[in-house]
Amino acid sequence: MTESVALPAEPHHATRRGLMRWITTTNHKDIGTLYLIFSLIMFFIGGAMAMVIRAELYQPGLQFVTPAFYNQMVTLHGLVMVFGAVMPAFVGLANWMIPLMIGAPDMALPRLNNWSFWILPFAFTLLLLTLFLPGGAPQGGWTLYVPYSLELGYSFPFMIFAIHLMGISSVLGGINVIVTILNMRAPGMTLMKMPLFVWAWLITAYLLVAVMPVLAGGVTMQLLDHYFGTHFFSVAGGGTPLLWEHVFWFFGHPEVYIMILPAFGIISEIVPTFSRKPLFGRTSMIYALASIAFLSFIVWGHHMFTSGMPVSADLFFMFSTMLIAVPTGVKIFNWVATMWRGAITFETPMLFAVAFIILFTIGGFSGVMLALVPADFQYHNSYFVVAHFHYVLVTGAVFAIMGAVYYWLPKWTGHMYNEFWGKVHFWLSVISANMLYFPMHFLGLAGMPRRVPDYAVQFTNLNMISSIGGFIFGASQLIFVAIIFATVYGGRRAEARAWEGAHGLEWTVPSPAPYHTFATPPEVPG
């Protein structure tokens, strides 16, 4: 199969310049760069919304925004961060790195690749434009629970259409990743020899293709209920609002693993490099990824323990959810065993990786606690949950993405980033993120609900600490942007193998990686 893949005789590059190059590009590196830049912009837009939220929550009473606008910020922050920042960042990394890691000349479907990226700016323009509509942006939270979501007015069809576009983009991206990995590996790169990042993405891509259509179906049902008189979600017409919760979380739980499995892959690349030791338990790492992906399809009900499901369903979802801790534990233990008796150095990517292991584990702890149904009656929808998913998504997924950027930036730009400023960025981020999210555990336990613009006065102190942490975290990310700019335009020259402990095909091509790589398939070391 692999042998039959050949480059066209006349490569397309350098035919267009300026803006048209980026609009018409089919090159996986260009498209990877576009995804990463887009994701960074969305990270700041979503982050600005988080700053509004934290500013309003700094003290009780309303100081800056109305409750309606606050709800819009909460909703858009979720949608923008999930679909605009985290997912495109991982797709960008996949575009850049998967062909380089498996020795392929490009993604298998380059034009499709171009299209899946260029859908996104339009999707988010549509979504963010709703802020300027009469009645403002969607307010129901990113979970879009009906019937509240149907009360949204003008923003509703915009949001549904935007979600459809994001879904199409993700499904196309997922298909491209699957086809590339299964067909374009260099000779000798057997499935079990693939780097863990590629494995993680292969599994993630299947999740994407499986669940994004579920979301698309669900939001279409909302559209039909709103405009065409159907009653999928209204009891009066024979439907039920719980149907939406089931459909949404059947999509939603695999979705949260779509946002963490590639992070697992990244950590499995970074930790061996800087420990100068092969990854411990490679095979079990792959099986753990696959088990987590499988389990993600049978745990959606743990988001609905207070919705009034029958007790048998509660029990089933509690047990299946707790099971996830086993393969996740295996991954954590294997990373620790990889570090064990290595010769570790702590460059910025490794710092982010170690922080990931520790802080993601804390998110896992609260995850296991949330799985206990009776305890969930107290934790559910409280700030405890907000703490939980920000630990796994920010100090988890986002830290992994930042680690990946520092790790591969030399390969992308041909320059080493400034290690001092990288460390400053890391330490500011890790301290402020904990200041931001750790107090939320206490707030939730003490009874503060999520998605409220105002709160009872006993929650004030912890909210102040959290907000100050939030402002520092937000400001620290400007350092990240400055480092990226500085590295693109200058800095110490990076060697082909930028990190002495790094293995893998991506380090056999020069830094920066030439526009076309692996026109002839490389030798895969036995």
Next chain:
Amino acid sequence: MKHQWFRAWIGIALVGAVTVPRAMAASLYNLPRGVTPVSHEIYGLNMLAFWIMCGIATVVFGAITWSMIFHRRSRHPKPAKFHENSVLEVVWTVIPFIILIVMAVPAARVLLRAEDVHHSEMTVEVTGYQWLWRYTYPRWHINIYSRLANSSLRIAPLNSGVSPYSVPHYLHSVTHPLVLPVGEKVRLLVTSKDVIHSWWVPDLGVQMDANPGLVNSIWVRIEKPGTYRGQCNQICGWGHAYMPIVVVAKPKTQFQAWVREWQERHRVDADDASSPSPQGS
């Protein structure tokens, strides 16, 4: 040298063992123990899970920290070569499994008890509206609309200029509370008239979604007279933060007096209204 370290650790552990539970007991940092049998059991589960997680954290983070200190290149320049160990891998698959069972069994037991609404002694219907709660006692035809108290309402608007500290229980006080008898198993039938709300009172260990068109049931048996506060916990519109829940638990005789007083005030002339007896409803 090692001895001193050891002693220091013991000292820190002892201080922690004394101060942490005390800090945890204050409900500002932890779940309340609550005033119902279910809430006590939830508190117990929460603490069980918490201490197990602390144990796992000690082992895992201890190993990472050890590795970061002693296996850094400056101290340990020659990396080991191992990358597999079947025994170890089986062990750390099986042990977490056992730990999970230790938590799952009591959790399942508490769940079955918490969801068993049989043999309740009275019923209250709880209905969510944007943005207030209605409490109906079918037996006595009592109907209470419970909205945010005016004291908070005055402060809540953007730039109201009034400090939230100037009133007691800002955003946690209502016009008319839900009044319940102490010691009786009360069944709550929770529903909604518009969007999804959620009825959450931490001290009672109860959180139940109010779904339009569907009725969920849950029960409480309050052990101690007192006032217990909570609020809607499902985003339901701009007023989501402004639909608090206040439950006042009264001893049985006082509760009966309250029922009579309410009926006199509202002149309900139902047959069964004269004798609020605590039998099944």
